[in-house]
Amino acid sequence: MATRRKPQQYGDDLTNGTHSPPVMPLQTSPAARSPFLPTRLEALLISIYPSTLLLGSIFSTLSSSTRNVPYSATSQSHPPEFAPSYFAHKKNIFNIYFVKVGWFWTTLAFSIFILLNPDFGRGLSRRRIQALFRYLSVTFWWMCMTQWFFGAPLIDQYFRFTGGQCQLMRDPEARKQMGDKTEYFTAAACKAVGGSWKGGHDISGHVFLLILGSALLWFEILPALTRAEGLRDGRKITLDDGKIASVAVEKQRGLSGLGVDMKNEDGTTRKGVKLAIGVMALMWWMLLMTAAYFHTWFEKFTGLAMAFAWLWGVYFLPRGVPALRAVLGMPGV
Template structure:
């Protein structure tokens, strides 16, 4: 029998090329898959969207509970129709958490920004992510302030937004201005003001209270306009702030310590617009920063994480209580929207404005 002819030289050279094709195809497919997971730089990522969806779900659940529960439907409302504040008399209030003097409201929510700030300070001062980056970061896209400096700046920006909305905005705060612009005021004092005007007297500045706190101290009641829910605003803003500043740091730590086989489970899906206009994954900018794989969490940083979890848990619980027992649905919705405006401005806007990102940075990078 004649032996089969040997393959020609061109055929021999083609075989290795054909054998390499599956690997090339796999690499291309993996690249396309990674690209498909990347989000738009103009919108929150899928993970962030999942977190943000918790807030409307809690508010909707609270509103439905209020409408369907016999206990809340049977309770009397002491103030003007549509304001949804229950009579605070012990025998009439439908729940302990419907009382404005409940201990969590007095000690936690009323001092909410202090607890949010303390939580952030405890975490930022103990976690290795910040300790490893006191050195100036390299690279054109890295924050010029370094990790800790840019995190403090972001806290400052969020704090300014909280201050403008609830405390002072070149005069009365935004919530008070909104209330007066929509027809609200210190109604219990209106008669006294009218009496002074009728008697040709100049109305007292106290009687012309422009803020809810001034009205309350004067013995009046803040009624009549649209009352943006300050509780919803504070609790949502504080939760999103801590989730961004702590969540992305933990994600970056997981990415630094994961093996190549599990890298897809911790991939950063944020997209950034670079200085040349190209849209790239945050992983590109993360490559400019020091690795955290060799850094181990300290005992204090573990305590800080548990403390942060407790604070976030209390925020979500009190958000649900607010949804059930206080404010109308529209007041809660506007409180949510005002809080998300601050979240977007500090944490999403810098992703597609490189000059701004150069200063404020991006959490976890």
């Protein structure tokens, strides 16, 4: 009986000092996993978000400390005098200095990671430019949803589209001037004049921001963590000829032009990761608090859906579309 030859493992040539690219078999079987789908590890990380929202929502439903206290559908929170927890106050320190400026913390953690991590090569390398494009793409979606989209942000536009408006002015004269139909097109403008933003579907901006920012950081640092911990990178890509292959094929091509010392790479991949993990951990905690004390089930779900939809377009779609991958790249490749 012939002895079955042991397949060559990726990385053998790199660890023995040579740099010739290993031969990577292409996976052309119809049963091969689609490049557009997450790996097992990615699916596990992604599942944390709906699980957290479900856990917080169940807690808010079953806990007597939240179930038996008044809840304002207009403000999507418990009135301050009845708040069942410090984190149920909108003015808690973490909400004011962390969540309200959450994109600043996301940007800070992302910037430190790509600037200090030598895996991105030297100077303004291809990897670093593509990482910047991914960040700008996600930032663009954050701005459209929460800041401006040819007028009011999309969250406020959707609120008005579903029947919401600015009403119940505290100042009778201001209310009289406003009339029955609001002239204020954003929640911020409505509240600034003492009005109440009510009547429509309010996509949870907190859920959207916390998931979008933390998932961006997760996807960026995950390849560094998998190498540092010796975990397998199971991502698949579609090549220019339409064949499906392991991401290691493209990773090897990219490394040849970066001047990265693979023998010392594992010792440097943790630079910048600690801050990102700290930011992600606090975002997860505030996501749990948001799920427990703010918004309805459906409002939290739509916040999650709006974040996931764009993240898929930035971090999964390029795997199966070579032309898009040439622009946005892939983390760690």
